[in-house]
Each structure stands twice: as C-alpha cells, then as structure tokens.
Amino acid sequence: MIDSINVKNWMTQEEACEALGVRKQTLYAYVSRGRIEVQGDPQHPNRNLYRASDIATLVKKRSLGRARKNIAASTMAWGEPIIDTRISTVVRGRLYYRGQDAVQLAASATLEDIARLLWNVTDTPRFASFAPIEFDGSIGARVFAALACDAAHDRQTPAAGVANKADQAAELVGRLASNFVELHSxxxxxxxxxxxxxGVARHADLLRRVLVLLADQELTSSSFAARVAASxxxxxxxxxxxxxAAFSGPMHGNAIVRVRELMDEAKRSGTExxxxxxxxxxxxxxxxGHELYPQGDPRAADLLSAFEAPSNARELIECVERLTGxxxxxxxxxxxxxxxxPLPDEAAFALFSIxxxxxxxxxxxxxxxEGSLIRPRARYVGPAGQ
Structure with a gap:
C-alpha cells in the first residue's frame, strides 16, 4: 500500500479515505491538525487533493501500532524522530538547513557559507589546506590515518564555546579534504x-553546488554516530x-559503489x-527512490538540472522512472x-564525505x-539465563 501511494504526488478524497481506512470527517480532522497537506484540484475547482506522502506516513505509523517495542523499533529505520535538533530537517519533501531551503542555498552559497549557517557562528569558517600524510594504502585509509591524531585529542567540554569548537571543526574539515584531494594552495x-x-576548473560551480546539497540531511546514520561519540x-x-566510519558503508555514503555496479551492468547487458x-x-x-523524498529527491533534481548528464545515465534514469515510478x-x-x-574514481565518495x-x-x-550522554537500551531476545 505504501509503495503504491508513494508513486503519486496527490490523492483524491476517495483515494485518501480508502488508503487510511477512515471516513471523510476523520480525513478533515487530519487536515485541520496539519498532518495532511491539501490543495485545490486545478482540473476540478470544487475538489481538493491530499498530499500522498503525508498519507503514506500516517499509514506507516498506524501499521506499527502503539506497543512500546514497536515504537522503539520504529525509531531505528526511517521512523519517529528521537533527537531534538536545530540543524536541518526534511519537510514535505524539501531539505532545510536551519529553516532555509537547501536547494535555494545551492544556487549561490559555498560550503563555507553552509558551515557558518549550520555551526551557527558569526564568522565564515575557512578550510585550510594541509599536506596529505605519507601513507602506503588507499586514499580512504589515508584519510582515517590523518584524522587519527585529532581523534586522540583531549575531551570536549561545553565551556569551550561554540566559536572555539567551530575553529577546531574547520581545521578537521580542511584536514579531511586535504587527504581526500591533494590541494595545491x-x-x-x-x-x-x-x-x-x-583539473576541472571549468566545472568548479558544479562542485560548489553538490557540496552545498550534500552538507547535511537531518539525522543520518553517520550524523548519529558522530553525535554518540560527541555525547x-x-x-x-x-x-x-x-x-x-559509519558513512563508509555501502548502505550509506558509499552507496555510489552500488550505483556504479548498476550503471556498468546496464552498459554491458542493455539498460532495459x-x-x-x-x-x-x-x-x-x-x-x-528515497524514503525521505517519496515524490523525488530535490537535491538530485537540482543537480541534474545544472548539467547535461551522459547518455547512459539519462537512459537509465528514464527507464527506471518509466518502469517503477x-x-x-x-x-x-x-x-x-x-x-x-569527468572526475577521478574516488571523487564521488570524497565529495560526499567532505x-x-x-x-x-x-x-x-x-x-x-547540550551536554547529555546518548545511551539507548537494547531489548534482549536471546535465550534465558540458566
């Protein structure tokens, strides 16, 4: 049911009531409480349409029930929010950085501008270049090694102040970037x-755009890992x-590996x-497809609108949309x-990570x-003690 809802942007009153299993009075109540967005049907002046993604969210929540174990489980995979934050959020399929639309920011902002916004500081940070460390291994391993010394530094305390922490953060971002990419100045x-x-100076603005679009996205697995460590x-x-470390997995930031496998297979055996x-x-x-953007990832739409994608990528996109929605x-x-x-093989993961x-x-x-420890509990499902 949820997948069928997600391929549509809007639903009629009859479709919404059927999906939710409610009468129209209950549907109106959801609308009045702001849980379902409504707009007039441009083709039928006397009829309203209801946002399908809002209805899908309600269906998913109701299917979980209110049992404590179900509520807890629902927080672990695209479920109920568990942490208060002022940094970023996704609302009705749009990504916002501290209340500002990320796609609109991507039109002109730099990553430094976004750091100033997300870190909530007055001065725009500067990401210094460092000489990459000498390391006999992959670029990814070199980045971990370069950050290892910083990881051993003294513990953090709230008393240090946001500005001091922003200075440390800017140095870390510069060090990470410098070991992914050998910066020359x-x-x-x-x-x-x-x-x-x-060697792609002519595409610098595309790199600027993608860095802004990828800077944050609510509470991802990697952001949660960073918060747990900080706590x-x-x-x-x-x-x-x-x-x-969390970001490096193929189910998260290194998903580009799986995308390339699909693209390579399509080249060899035919897209359709x-x-x-x-x-x-x-x-x-x-x-x-993206769980947070049932009607389409606005970051992808914005980036793809800024250049002409290669023919094989366009063919794959058209085919998947046509066959799956x-x-x-x-x-x-x-x-x-x-x-x-074109960019180096490791560029996609490097850009995303930076x-x-x-x-x-x-x-x-x-x-x-905030000064609080994040320490969830586990629900034991193993054999009983002897």
Missing part, C-alpha cells in the same frame, strides 16, 4: 581548490572519525533488460556528475553544547 573557497586539483565527551576529531531483470528478481535499483536520488545524480566532468563532514561537525557541536 590555500587560495579561494574549497570547491575552487578541489576543482583545480582535479561521551570525545574530541571533535573522534566524532569526525565516528561519522566517517537489466532493469526488468532486477525488478523481476526483487533486486534493488540503487540510486533511485522511482525518480533518481542524489547518489545517481552524483554518479552522473562524476562521468560528466560535504557531510560539515554536517557531522554541526551535530557534534550541538550535542556537546
């Missing part, structure tokens, strides 16, 4: 230095590593046959950007200033 905003280092009094360096086979076999289509998510748009520029590190630091600073 300290001149200019970070996106320009990255573009010059990769223990660990340093901001430790929180950065905690965020990056591959998509149809995956659908028939119940296999995922990575890079398409699922629009591209930001991972698909990022993969298309890497091919368009951008999201600003969000990890925002969440870590907020958690430190």
């Amino acid at each position: 300290n001149d200019g905003p970070l996106h320009l230095r990255i573009a010059h280092s990769w 223990t009094g660990a340093s901001l360096g430790a929180s950065m590593i905690a965020g990056l 046959p591959v998509v149809r086979r995956r659908i028939a076999d119940g296999e995922p289509l990575p890079g398409f 699922k629009p591209p998510a930001i991972d698909m748009a990022l993969a298309a950007l890497v091919e368009h520029c 951008a999201r590190s600003v969000g990890w630091m925002a969440h870590s600073i907020e958690q430190v200033m």
Whole structure:
C-alpha cells in the first residue's frame, strides 16, 4: 500500500479515505491538525487533493501500532524522530538547513557559507589546506590515518564555546579534504581548490553546488554516530572519525559503489533488460527512490538540472522512472556528475564525505553544547539465563 501511494504526488478524497481506512470527517480532522497537506484540484475547482506522502506516513505509523517495542523499533529505520535538533530537517519533501531551503542555498552559497549557517557562528569558517600524510594504502585509509591524531585529542567540554569548537571543526574539515584531494594552495573557497586539483576548473560551480546539497540531511546514520561519540565527551576529531566510519558503508555514503555496479551492468547487458531483470528478481535499483523524498529527491533534481548528464545515465534514469515510478536520488545524480566532468574514481565518495563532514561537525557541536550522554537500551531476545 505504501509503495503504491508513494508513486503519486496527490490523492483524491476517495483515494485518501480508502488508503487510511477512515471516513471523510476523520480525513478533515487530519487536515485541520496539519498532518495532511491539501490543495485545490486545478482540473476540478470544487475538489481538493491530499498530499500522498503525508498519507503514506500516517499509514506507516498506524501499521506499527502503539506497543512500546514497536515504537522503539520504529525509531531505528526511517521512523519517529528521537533527537531534538536545530540543524536541518526534511519537510514535505524539501531539505532545510536551519529553516532555509537547501536547494535555494545551492544556487549561490559555498560550503563555507553552509558551515557558518549550520555551526551557527558569526564568522565564515575557512578550510585550510594541509599536506596529505605519507601513507602506503588507499586514499580512504589515508584519510582515517590523518584524522587519527585529532581523534586522540583531549575531551570536549561545553565551556569551550561554540566559536572555539567551530575553529577546531574547520581545521578537521580542511584536514579531511586535504587527504581526500591533494590541494595545491590555500587560495579561494574549497570547491575552487578541489576543482583545480582535479583539473576541472571549468566545472568548479558544479562542485560548489553538490557540496552545498550534500552538507547535511537531518539525522543520518553517520550524523548519529558522530553525535554518540560527541555525547561521551570525545574530541571533535573522534566524532569526525565516528561519522566517517559509519558513512563508509555501502548502505550509506558509499552507496555510489552500488550505483556504479548498476550503471556498468546496464552498459554491458542493455539498460532495459537489466532493469526488468532486477525488478523481476526483487533486486534493488540503487540510486533511485528515497524514503525521505517519496515524490523525488530535490537535491538530485537540482543537480541534474545544472548539467547535461551522459547518455547512459539519462537512459537509465528514464527507464527506471518509466518502469517503477522511482525518480533518481542524489547518489545517481552524483554518479552522473562524476562521468560528466569527468572526475577521478574516488571523487564521488570524497565529495560526499567532505560535504557531510560539515554536517557531522554541526551535530557534534550541538550535542556537546547540550551536554547529555546518548545511551539507548537494547531489548534482549536471546535465550534465558540458566
């Protein structure tokens, strides 16, 4: 039921009542309490339409019931909010950074501007360039190694103040970026230095845009990991590593690996046959659909509107949308950007990590200033003690 709802943007009164299993009076009550958005039907002046994603959310909540174990379980995967934050949120399919639309900000803001906004400081941070450490291993491993010393620094305390923490955070973002990308100077905003280092100066504005769009997204797995570390009094360096560690998994920030596998398979065997086979076999289509954006990821739409995606990416997007109704998510748009520029193989994960590190630091600073320990409980389901 929820999947069928999500492929539509709006529903008629009859469809909404059927999906919810309620009478129209109850539907009106949901609308009056702000739980379902309503708008007039442009084709029928005397009829209203109801936002399908709001109805899908209500259906999902009701299916869980109110049992304590169900409520607790619902917080673990795209469920009920569990942490208060002023940093970012998703409302009716739009991403907001401290109340400002992220897509609108992406039209002109830099990552430094977004750091100032998310960290809630007066001065715009500067992400310094550092010489990358000498390391015999992958670029990803080099980044972890470079951050290791910072992770061992003294514990954080709320008394240090937000401005002091922002200075530390800016240094960490610069160190992370410098070990993903060998930056050649300290001149200019970070996106320009990255573009010059990769030899794609003509695409610098695309890099600026994607860094802004990826800076934060409510409470992701990696942001939660960073907050948990910060809540223990660990340093901001430790929180950065905690965020990056969670982010490195293929179900999160490194989802680009799975998107590329799909794109490569489509190139080898034909786009439509591959998509149809995956659908028939119940296999995922990575890079398409997003739980928080049932009507489409606005970040992906904005990024894809800023350049002409390669023909193979356009063909895949068209095919998946036609056969499943699922629009591209930001991972698909990022993969298309890497091919368009073109960028190095590791660029997608590097860009995503650099951008999201600003969000990890925002969440870590907020958690430190709150001064409380995050310590959930587990519900034991193993064998009884002897």
